[in-house]
Amino acid sequence: MKKIFKLAFLVGPTIFAQQVATPVKKVQESLQQKKAMVSQSLVKNIPFENIGPTVMSGRVVDIDVNPKNTNEFYVGYASGGLWYTNNNGNTFTPVLDSSPTQNIGDIAVDWKNNTIWVGTGENNSSRSSYAGIGILKSTDKGKTWENVGLGDSHHIGRVLINPNNPQEIVVGVLGHLYSPNKERGIFKTTDGGKTWKKTLFINEDTGIIDVQPAPNNFNVLYAAAWERDRKAWNFEGSGSHSGIYKSTDSGTTWTNISDDNGFPKGNGVGRIGLAVFDENTVYASHDSQFRRKKDGKKKTASNALAKDDFKTMSVSDFLALSDKKLNSYLKMNGFQEKYRAENVKQMVRAGAVKPIDLAKYLEDANSLLFDTPVVGAEVYKTTNGGKSWKKTHDGYLDDLYYSYGYYFGEIRVDPQDENGIYILGVPILKSKDGGKTFTSISRENVHADHQALWVNPKLQGHLIDGNDGGLNISYDDGASWLKLNTPSVGQFYSVYVDNQKPYNVYGGLQDNGVWTAKNNARINKAWHQTGKNPYQSIMGGDGMQVQVDDRNPNIVYTGYQFGNYFRIDRATGKQTYIQPKHTLGESPYRFNWQTPILLSKHNQDILYLGGNKLHRSLNQGNDWETISEDLTKGGKKGNVAYGTITSISESPFQFGLLYTGSDDGLIHISENGGGSWRQISSALPQDLWVSRVIASKHKKERVYATLNGYRWDDFNPYVYVSDDYGKTWKNISNNIPAAPVNVIKEDPENENVLYVGTDNGLYVSLDRGNTWEIFNKNLPNVAVHDLVIQPEAKELVIGTHGRSLYKANIAPIQKLTEAIKKQSVHIFAVKPIRKSRSWGNTWSKWLKPNTPEVTIPFYVNKDGKVKITIFSGDIAVNTMGTSASKGINEAIFDVSFNEKGLKKYQKEHPDAIVMKAKNGKTYLPKGKYTVKIGEKESTFEIK
Numbered sequence: 001m002k003k004i005f006k007l008a009f010l011v012g013p014t015i016f017a018q019q020v021a022t023p024v025k026k027v028q029e030s031l032q033q034k035k036a037m038v039s040q041s042l043v044k045n046i047p048f049e050n051i052g053p054t055v056m057s058g059r060v061v062d063i064d065v066n067p068k069n070t071n072e073f074y075v076g077y078a079s080g081g082l083w084y085t086n087n088n089g090n091t092f093t094p095v096l097d098s099s100p101t102q103n104i105g106d107i108a109v110d111w112k113n114n115t116i117w118v119g120t121g122e123n124n125s126s127r128s129s130y131a132g133i134g135i136l137k138s139t140d141k142g143k144t145w146e147n148v149g150l151g152d153s154h155h156i157g158r159v160l161i162n163p164n165n166p167q168e169i170v171v172g173v174l175g176h177l178y179s180p181n182k183e184r185g186i187f188k189t190t191d192g193g194k195t196w197k198k199t200l201f202i203n204e205d206t207g208i209i210d211v212q213p214a215p216n217n218f219n220v221l222y223a224a225a226w227e228r229d230r231k232a233w234n235f236e237g238s239g240s241h242s243g244i245y246k247s248t249d250s251g252t253t254w255t256n257i258s259d260d261n262g263f264p265k266g267n268g269v270g271r272i273g274l275a276v277f278d279e280n281t282v283y284a285s286h287d288s289q290f291r292r293k294k295d296g297k298k299k300t301a302s303n304a305l306a307k308d309d310f311k312t313m314s315v316s317d318f319l320a321l322s323d324k325k326l327n328s329y330l331k332m333n334g335f336q337e338k339y340r341a342e343n344v345k346q347m348v349r350a351g352a353v354k355p356i357d358l359a360k361y362l363e364d365a366n367s368l369l370f371d372t373p374v375v376g377a378e379v380y381k382t383t384n385g386g387k388s389w390k391k392t393h394d395g396y397l398d399d400l401y402y403s404y405g406y407y408f409g410e411i412r413v414d415p416q417d418e419n420g421i422y423i424l425g426v427p428i429l430k431s432k433d434g435g436k437t438f439t440s441i442s443r444e445n446v447h448a449d450h451q452a453l454w455v456n457p458k459l460q461g462h463l464i465d466g467n468d469g470g471l472n473i474s475y476d477d478g479a480s481w482l483k484l485n486t487p488s489v490g491q492f493y494s495v496y497v498d499n500q501k502p503y504n505v506y507g508g509l510q511d512n513g514v515w516t517a518k519n520n521a522r523i524n525k526a527w528h529q530t531g532k533n534p535y536q537s538i539m540g541g542d543g544m545q546v547q548v549d550d551r552n553p554n555i556v557y558t559g560y561q562f563g564n565y566f567r568i569d570r571a572t573g574k575q576t577y578i579q580p581k582h583t584l585g586e587s588p589y590r591f592n593w594q595t596p597i598l599l600s601k602h603n604q605d606i607l608y609l610g611g612n613k614l615h616r617s618l619n620q621g622n623d624w625e626t627i628s629e630d631l632t633k634g635g636k637k638g639n640v641a642y643g644t645i646t647s648i649s650e651s652p653f654q655f656g657l658l659y660t661g662s663d664d665g666l667i668h669i670s671e672n673g674g675g676s677w678r679q680i681s682s683a684l685p686q687d688l689w690v691s692r693v694i695a696s697k698h699k700k701e702r703v704y705a706t707l708n709g710y711r712w713d714d715f716n717p718y719v720y721v722s723d724d725y726g727k728t729w730k731n732i733s734n735n736i737p738a739a740p741v742n743v744i745k746e747d748p749e750n751e752n753v754l755y756v757g758t759d760n761g762l763y764v765s766l767d768r769g770n771t772w773e774i775f776n777k778n779l780p781n782v783a784v785h786d787l788v789i790q791p792e793a794k795e796l797v798i799g800t801h802g803r804s805l806y807k808a809n810i811a812p813i814q815k816l817t818e819a820i821k822k823q824s825v826h827i828f829a830v831k832p833i834r835k836s837r838s839w840g841n842t843w844s845k846w847l848k849p850n851t852p853e854v855t856i857p858f859y860v861n862k863d864g865k866v867k868i869t870i871f872s873g874d875i876a877v878n879t880m881g882t883s884a885s886k887g888i889n890e891a892i893f894d895v896s897f898n899e900k901g902l903k904k905y906q907k908e909h910p911d912a913i914v915m916k917a918k919n920g921k922t923y924l925p926k927g928k929y930t931v932k933i934g935e936k937e938s939t940f941e942i943k
Contacts, residue, residue, distance in 0.1 A: 019687070019712035022738060023180040024152035025715045030738035031100045034761065034781075036738070037774045041889030042821075043764055043813065048798075048806040049777045050488050051505065052533040053521035056487040057470025058510040058802055061123060064109040065464065070456060073464070078122040078801030079130050079453075079783055080489030084142065089473060089484035095142025097780040101379060101760065103130040103220075103803050105156035105174070110166045110823040114141050117169060119156025123209060124451070125177055125230055125237070125406050127593060127640075128491070128510060128801060130759060130783060131713070132156060135171065137193055152183040154713070157209040159650065162218045162250060167192040171224060173207030177230050179713040180204035186211065188251045192397075199247075200254040204834030205229055206241040209271055214279040215415060221247040222282055222386070223254065224272035228751040229408065232663060234638025237406035238289035242269035246386050250650075257386030260488060264288060264378075271409035277418050280385040283392075283435065285423050287405030288375035292396070300877075306331040307362055313355040318348055339584055344657050353585035363867060364562060364588050364641075377425060379411070379435040392435025400425040408450065415457035415821040424450035428435055428465065430478055441478025444804040444865065449511060468511040488523070488804040493594055495799030496546040497790045498553050498907065505807075506556070507786075508543025508797050512642055515543070519797070519807060521792070538568060541804040547607070557599065557621065562641060563591025563611060567621050580609060589613065592644035592663060602655040610645030614660055623725060627674025632662040649703075651695040659703055659726075661690025667705055669726055680726030683703075685718060691742050698751035701725055710740040710759065717741050719756060721769060732769025737761075740826045742784060748791045749814045755796065757784030762798060766816055773887075779806060810818055812857040812888045820859060825866070825933050828857040829890075830940035840896075840917025849919045854940060856891040856931055860884045868893075871930040877901035893931075895942065896921040907910030 024875075036684060038044055057078045065073040071088040074095075080111040081102040084091040096102060096118065105123040120132025130153040136145045150156075155174040162168035168190050175184025183209035186200035200208070201899045206227040214220035218890050223246075227239025243265075244258040259265060268290030275283040305325060308319075323341035331341055347353045377397040381422045393640050395623040403407060405425065414420030419434040427442030428450040442448065447469025456462035461477035470489070472481040491510035497519070498504050506516040514537070521534030541560025549555035557578070559565035581591050589611035600606035607617045612635065635643030651657035656673030665688050667681035681690075688707035696702035705727055707718035719733040719741055732754075739758035749752035754765040756772070762784045763772045783801040790797065794811040820826045831854070838850040858866060866884045868891055869876050878898045882891045897914070902922050907912065915920045926942050 018340065019709055019714045020711075021176060021181065021713035022715040024183075024737055025334050026052070026314075028151055028713075029135065032102070034737040034774065035737075037735070037772075038776050040886075041776070042766070042816075043773045043775055045777055045887065045889045046775060046808055046810075046887060047777045047890065048775065048808045049806055050523070050803070051517075051521070051780070051797075051805045052488050052518060052531075053277075053490055053515055053804055054485055054488045054523060055527075055533045056490060056515065056537075057468075057487065057751070058486045058491040058498045058508065058512075059122075059124070059449075059468045060452050060466025060471060060508065061104055061467055062107045062452050063464050063471075064107050065454050065456075066109075066458070070462070072460075073454075074107055074109055074116065075466065075487075076107040076118070077487075077489045077802060078124065079100075079128075079491060080141065080487065081780060081782075081802065082107060082116070082118060083487050089482075090486070091396070092484075092487045094487070094780070095138075096136075096145070098143070099136055099145040100147075101133050101136075102780055102782045103132045105132060106159045108159040108161045108169070110161050113166055115139050115166065116142055117159050117161065118145075119153075119171060121153060121155035123155060123157045123174055123833070125155075125174075125228055125235070128493075129155065129177060130801075131177065131715075134498075135159070135193060146193075150183060150187060152791075154181070155207070157207065157224075158211040160211055160213055160218075164218060165190075168218075168250065168928055169193065169477070170211060170221065172211040174207035174209055174226065175204075176886075178232075178711050178715050184208070186254065187253060199251055202218065202241050203227075206719065209409065210274045212274040212276045212282075214276050217279055219248055219250045219565050220279045220385075221251050222257075222274050222276055224274050224284070226271050227269075228271075231638065231640075233405070233636040233640050233642030235640060238268050238270035239289065240265070240267050240269065241585070244272060244274070244284060248867050253558040257382075258389065261387060262389035262391075263380055264290065266290070266552045273409040273411040273413045273424075273662055275413040275421060277413045277415070280383055281418060282382050282386065282642050283413055283421055284380045284382075284389070284502050285400055285409060285411035285413055286378040286380060286868070287409055288378050290375050292373045292375055304332075305332070306713050307359045310355045310357075310359040315348060315355065318355040319345055322580060329358070329701055335361065335584075344584065347584065355608075357585045360588065361582070361584055364591070375401055376403075377423065379406060379421070379423060381435060391490065392431075393437070397423075397438065400427075400429065402426070404545060410450070410452060412453045412455050414455055414460065418461055420460075422453055422455065422463075424453060426450070428453070428478070432667060439540065441474075443478075443481050445483050446481050451737070460479060489802060490804035492785055492799030492805065493543065493801070493803045494545045494786045495788050495797055495805060495832050497797055498548045498786050499550055499790075499792065500553055501792075503790050503793060504548075504553070505545070505797055505805060506538075506546040506548065506558070507559065507805060508539075508545060509601060510801070512541050513537050513541060513543045514539035514546060516546075516556075519793075519795070535549050538570065539566065542593070544594055547597055549600075549604050551597065551604055553713065555620070557597055557607060559595075559597075561593050561595075563589070563595035563609070565595070565597060565609065568933075577623070578607075578609075578616040578617070580611065580617075580626070582622040584641075590632075590641050590644045592646055593639060594646070595644070596646060596648045598648045598650060602650070602652055602654065608648050608650070610648050610660060612644050612662075614645060614648065616674065627662075628668075628677055631660050631668045631677065632666055633664045636664075646690055647693045649693050649695040652697055653700040657700070658696070659693045659695055661693040661705065663689050665690060665707070667693055667726060669703075671725075680722075683729055684720060688712070688714070689720060691740075692744050694744060694746065696751075697746055697748055698725065704744050704746070704754070705729070706741040706744045706756070708740045708742060715739055715759070717756075717758060719744060720770065720795070730769075732765070734769065734771060736763055736772050743786050745787055745789060747810070747814055748789055749794075753813055755789075757786055757787050757798060759783045764813060766813070775808070778806075809855070813857070816859065816888065821861065823859070824861055824935075825936050826859040827931055827933055827936050827938035828859070830854060830856055830931060830938050831943055832941040834943050840919040840921050842918060845918075849917065851919070852895045852923070854893045854895055856938075857888060858884070858891070858933055858936075859888055860886060862886050866891075866933055869932045871909075871932060872924070872927060875901065875904045877905055877924060878931070894921070896923050
């Protein structure tokens with residue numbers, strides 16, 4: 001195994017290995033490897049069907065509108081690709097699906113020449129912002145794409161086209177998210193991307209998040225530099241090298257214009273957004289990470305206790321508090337019933353807890369996110385080309401950025417009104433007085449988190465807003481909005497299926513909650529007429545994992561970020577909060593952003609939930625017991641929850657045979673229900689995120705594990721199996737192209753079949769990991785976060801982080817043995833179909849007739865033409881030919897007679913009633929039929 005460790009650094013008592021970012025050359029080679037795998041894959045012809053949802057959407061990063069026809073525009077989604085509309089958003093078409101990535105930072109369109117430029121790699125710096133592969137260019141409106149460089153940029157902040165010279169492109173490169181790199185700064189090409197010149201470089205940790213031109217003068221450019229350092233446990237979104245730069249020669253040279261002239265300076269300068277009204281007038285939004293100054297004013301007298309009161313309170317003062325006052329604080333802040341004034345005071349008297357513990361008890365990753373006392377959002381303005389800057393407003397712009405302004409940072413100015421500006425955050429604000437005062441223009445059908453905005457330069461009030469929930473359009477300056485969510489671009493973290501008929505799918509999405517629907521729901525616009533979308537929301541926030549009680553599908557366990565889980569009774573609508581609580585005086589539990597939960601298959605009343613310790617409930621989450629010590633390396637100092645459990649698995653062979661994986665690289669096993677634990681990951685690469693640990697369904701001693709290096713910019717695939725409870729491990733990543741691995745699952749029927757989802761695709765192994773095949777039919781190159789198999793339906797359902805949910809029939813894969821692969825042809829089982837009088841008919845000639853289909857799955861061991869014949873007894877009722885390639889194929893039979901077959905059938909069965917449908921076809925009657933390819937055959941039934 002290749003060593004991936006560069007150096008080690010000490011944090012507390014633990015040594016952490018520093019991983020090396022995957023070199024760009026290896027990434028490029030892996031893309032070529034993946035392309036070659038598609039042509040040779042045995043499963044490349046297995047089709048995937050997108051099953052939505054579309055009612056919610058995914059994060060938008062940019063919008064580019066045709067200046068001569070505002071009904072025509074492109075929308076770039078962070079991890080969902082590029083979509084085109086020419087009917088004002090009524091429908092969209094994906095145009096990036098043929099490219100190697102769906103991850104976008106910014107887009108620019110040369111409308112005169114139908115040339116599209118895509119800066120890949122999201123420009124936000126979120127925990128799920130995926131890296132790109134450089135600059136993509138299309139000269140045929142997205143039919144084909146060419147990579148024209150900057151492959152090690154990872155994340156692109158902005159792409160600008162000189163309107164007077166379409167061969168001249170200026171790109172702001174943000175650079176790597178989790179590691180330093182040199183390919184960041186500003187790059188310029190004057191030959192359409194054939195060659196690039198770096199014209200501004202600050203350092204290996206500071207990139208360019210925004211570049212904006214002066215209208216009508218591309219020589220004058222303004223750029224925002226952003227110094228940031230993200231780790232799995234900490235995010236520093238500010239630095240002394242952040243600032244504003246100016247060029248007067250179209251980006252060839254640059255000057256810092258934010259140094260000692262009114263704009264903030266120092267380590268607290270965070271993300272900056274720019275809006276240029278003219279050559280000299282510029283607005284800058286700023287995510288100030290400087291701490292707020294104390295105002296010195298006395299607090300308004302209040303009888304209520306606050307959390308901070310306990311941080312400096314002495315024991316004597318605490319014991320002197322009235323029981324009524326203390327109980328009011330305990331109840332108002334959700335302390336468990338066992339913590340009431342009388343017994344808490346006794347705990348303090350005995351020295352078991354201290355007064356400060358009543359403050360610490362309430363602090364977790366989510367609360368600290370909003371408690372951080374930073375300045376937050378600010379707006380500055382220059383009217384002299386950056387010689388001086390002045391803040392436009394007094395006081396603070398509260399409730400816009402909170403402490404995560406790094407996630408936003410976009411500002412716009414109305415090209416027709418110097419004083420009309422828009423600042424994007426949570427929510428979106430509008431000012432008509434140059435930023436002195438603001439009002440919200442968010443509305444009830446607009447997602448709260450705003451990322452992109454187009455302001456019509458010719459028609460005031462016409463806005464197109466891109467947010468975490470998709471796209472909205474307004475014609476009255478934000479007083480009302482239309483929703484344009486037709487693309488299926490949901491960013492799923494997790495997916496689950498139940499055992500109903502038809503089965504339901506469930507999934508948690510980035511910032512769009514948890515949704516569920518029947519797997520065969522029709523995804524179209526009919527719900528606007530009925531008022532009921534087939535997908536139903538069952539939880540808000542960032543949607544997380546789902547478990548459903550097999551005995552009662554109305555009982556659903558799910559939640560939102562940082563371990564906030566609920567038991568939901570969908571029959572009554574009751575939601576019961578079930579997060580385990582630490583005891584007073586104990587350090588708060590650490591919960592991962594994507595906290596894992598698991599219902600025991602041995603007893604559906606038993607639920608597991610992982611923090612930094614593993615918790616078990618024997619009564620559906622009503623009460624909890626902690627069944628482990630800390631199963632991580634103990635956490636690290638930072639502002640992101642770390643040192644947490646990320647994966648839980650229980651063996652189907654034995655209750656209490658448990659495995660856990662953590663975000664800091666540890667895998668543990670317990671063979672006695674949590675009575676004792678043993679670490680089993682010492683021989684694996686260290687300090688990587690354990691994305692999955694899975695106990696085998698086929699062999700008790702077997703366990704699978706996947707590790708993920710995304711948070712080190714390490715894109716190597718890490719997939720392992722052990723056949724001795726983790727005492728020894730075998731690397732089975734083999735020919736999987738470089739991409740972080742998110743999930744592995746075993747096939748429930750065939751122990752040799754494994755499925756793996758990565759940040760750039762979906763793979764299957766037919767030989768327990770010795771070799772891997774790639775899926776790609778109808779499936780773009782998108783991150784696969786989770787997957788699940790519905791065993792009775794024999795369908796694989798995948799949750800992508802950018803293109804919602806897909807499903808595919810995997811019954812042929814389950815039956816594809818080594819013996820079958822040696823045969824020249826094999827026909828797999830054909831599903832029956834139910835006869836309907838509506839076949840080929842319609843109640844109105846203006847409607848399309850109902851046309852039935854039977855899918856015939858088969859295998860051939862070489863490429864070529866295949867003749868398929870359908871028999872009723874000895875009568876060949878129909879024949880069709882199709883092209884097949886080596887591997888599994890599908891042929892679609894329309895269940896009809898051909899002319900010759902119909903004559904023979906009627907001759908043999910003169911009393912049979914067969915009638916021609918309105919579409920001119922005669923369909924087969926009920927009965928059993930045989931499908932033959934060469935000497936091989938299979939049967940199916942029309943019921």
